[in-house]
Amino acid sequence: MHDRTARTRLSVLTMAAIAALMATLAAAPSIARAAPSTSPLGETLDRVQPRIVKIHGAGGFRGMEAYQSGFLISAQGHILTVFSYVLDTDYVTVTLDDGRKFDARLVGAHPRLEMAVLKIDAENLPYFDLDQAVEAQPGTRVLALSNLFGVATGNEPASVQHGIVSVVAPLEARLGVFETPYRGPVYVLDAMTNNPGAAGGALVTRQGQLAGMLGKELRNTLNNTWLNYAIPVGELRQPVKEILAGRFVAEPESQRPTPTRAITLADLGISLVPDVLERTPPYVDAVRPDSPAARAGVKPDDLVILVGDRLIQSSKALREELQHTAPEDPVRLSVLRGQDVREFALKKE
């Protein structure tokens, strides 16, 4: 599958592609009329690049790169980046686009959003105004700027990749599908942006407007592929303001409530076929006579496919899903009988 080398190669390819694209855009109009001095994409990048920073800190051993990316959000040197082990040291160095290096101080962090604000002592810096940030739509063409793989050193500008917003979707919260506490919406991207060191980089539109912050490397366990994504600025704006105002209080983890006591299949009168496989399909083995399930019409050999609107893919998943339902609440169960879907509302007596 995808190892590091493969991803490296890809990112290099993408960068080559964007170079080619820029060349094309610069060259194409010149065929029709007088040659412009620079391409619009080049102009956009000239404006955006000075706002991107390289961050070096803790790490450096196997699989833990000691660097990440960030971007300026104030003229006084506030920097937005991801909250990670890289910041877990007193010696965080920020390198600006022009090569100047600064010691950075952690102003505040938001554990659930995995976001942090740093501060360097400098003035009159170019920056992204979070209030001017835009919302991207599926299909919006975007540029990702980051120091992926630490390719850029010193005053070299960050690497640029191009792509589109593939879809705007929440990170699936169920069954710990993503190993991140963030559960909000993300911009899923169609370019290989989320590589080591890219986290904290900026996602901008082709006009250079800020849209999001590149997230960490994440594997989508739903289909076992790497996910490339950015967190929309809209999710970050308010927490950043709180941090800058010094008012920030870490919010409690928002999780699906689990009642202290939960309803069970036995309460409903259903027993499933023995759970012997990794993903045993939840077929009804027997229905206890005179139980809620029997009265509603659930029958042996029905296959449970939904609880409420949640898809149930195995016996284990069904039991876990019911743990979120209190004993006194009704359970809406959809079953597959042959090729028919039937829905039942069951309530414990």
Added chain:
Amino acid sequence: MGRDDRVLDGMNGTDRMGVPYSDQSDTSGRTSLLRARKPIVLTAQRSYLYLHLRPSAFIRGCLLPFVYALVMLLAAVAAPSTAAAAADDLETLEQQAFQAAADRVAPSVVRIETVGGLEQVDGVLFGSGPTTGLVVEPDGYIVSSVFNFLRRPDSILVQLPDGTRKPARLVATDHSRMLVLLKIETDKPLGTPEIATRDQMRVGQWTLAMGRTFEGNRPNLAVGILSALGRIWGKAIQTDAAASPANYGGPLVDLHGRVLGVLTPLSPKPGETVGGLEWYDSGIAFAVPAEDIVRVLPRLKKGEDLHAGLLGIGLPPGDSSTAEPTIVACRPNSPAAKAGVKAGDRIAEIDGRSVTRAAQVKEALGPRYAGETIALAVLREEKRLEFKATLAADLPPYERPMLGLLPMRSISERPAPGVIVRYVYPESGAAKAGLQPGDLVESLDGKPLDDADALRGRITEHEPGDTVALAVRRGQETLKLDVQLGRLPDDIPGEELPAAHAVAESGAEKPAGVGKIEIKIPDVQNDAWAYVPQGYNPAVPHGLVVWLHAPGRVDDEQVLGRWKALCDRGDLILLVPKASDPAKWLPSEESVVARLVENVLGRYHIDRGRVVVHGHEGGAGLAFLVALRHPDAIRAVAAVEPPMVPRPPDADPVHPLSVYLATAEKSPQAAVVRRGVKLLRDMKYPVTLVSLGQEPRYLSAEDLEQLVRWIDTLDRI
């Protein structure tokens, strides 16, 4: 698939009005956009577009393409402005076009969910997440990728764009193009997309890869260009848009919102169930053309599974782009054999198209299905012959026949024609017919023989049980012997074999390196060394043994101690690659081993028929991988206590593979080996099974002697 021609006419209208925009070429469309445009007009267009983006799906579906066409039209007639602003608007326009095209197809892109099923297929971990399908007929027929069902789920659900879930039935599978057809019951007709025909495709045009796999039941998009047509032996088109399990089964769409094809992972190498997955999100992705799907839809709807059509011929090994289209083997009872094709025939035409290289044969046959009939023209001794063959889904397992002899190995540059018999297997057809060591076999069935390879090749055209006529010179006599062909033996000859070649004159040419030598190749971090016999003579063909150690440290001295004398005596070169992590071999190191083998093959005189990969435990597992991935190079596997015996491709005459398996009765691998022996023998591979007694161990000195004798017999005929 349904077509909405009204919309298409709208597009063509702009064409007819003289705007340099072609319905068939997005490239020219882009060029025309670049030429002229007025920003103020476009701003108006944007807001117009925006106003109409929100309303119902109906308006989105029908009106947007009109709006898009209008944008194109106005853009093209508008006056020129500054280049910067123009290109900026091109960006925006293209972005709007992506969204409009995606919106047109979105109602036909459905989400597929499954219940139950496996967690792993062929060692690849599968998620249980949703996958994608494409509606192809309004009454509920949906096409998707085989990849999405490799887990063999117990139940399939289709979630329509409006959120309703319907149980789905898997109607049929196209094993050639890795697609499936599903059916759901529906009262209201489903939206079907318009499809693009082959002549509407231009390499370089924009493409959108679409899926519906993320939370929220919204379509996900990836943008790229059409990279190539006619890929994977003519079965697929290629795009650089990101394709992965997030959109396999979904459509590849053009800027008009027409479906070019259905995304599915494909591999140019046949036989790998999850082949192509390793290229996910890499910029190399494939889609089966929608037109081709439409053509086979009636058959799939009837529940007919489709398979790639096989002819049953072997083409010359090596690079098919340079190889001649000469049939080196023709499988008995295959469609080719039934049609009357013979080994030695040179293919001149397939279905009227002329053929000059082996690759063109693969290209012509690649897209064909089993059950289809092809017309074949071949040249046989300058004569043109024509045949018709009906392709088959599978061929009866090929079993290599054997005369029952070992040939002498030639060490002269210009050997006399014929094959000198070195050894005759007791009880074999050759022995029964009276063949003796020292005999010179001059011809087979009346045709003269150049050398042992020619004899071996000619024998592969037969089946065990056939009788062939040999002309044999013994001293001054010429004998006619009828030999009934037998099967390859499972046993190793118990006796010492006679010398394999005449005594070689030494010293003419000093070889590059002998003794223990380090082997270093660029970009490979693995250590490796080889032992080349001290008396190596480039005139003598040597066998090559690749030793893949069991997990743990390798004791070089011990390995050398075991093999030195065996190599010196048996004309063998030993190659010892080492795992980069001594504790385990990675499956990917298969390619490292192959490159090392290639290196040695290039430096020394190696008999290609005696290249053996020999491994112990984890190394034995890797040995099988190396052999299966590199059938051109590897002729035999000698596996001691392998952790697995993978299923090889069907045996074929061009890539013979012999297998030596050794296990102990109390070994945890004993059951694996037993099953492996059965599997391989059922597939008609020659398998030699060696018992190591009760307790698991590596081969003893005696076992190694026997293994070397087995290697010495691999050039049997």
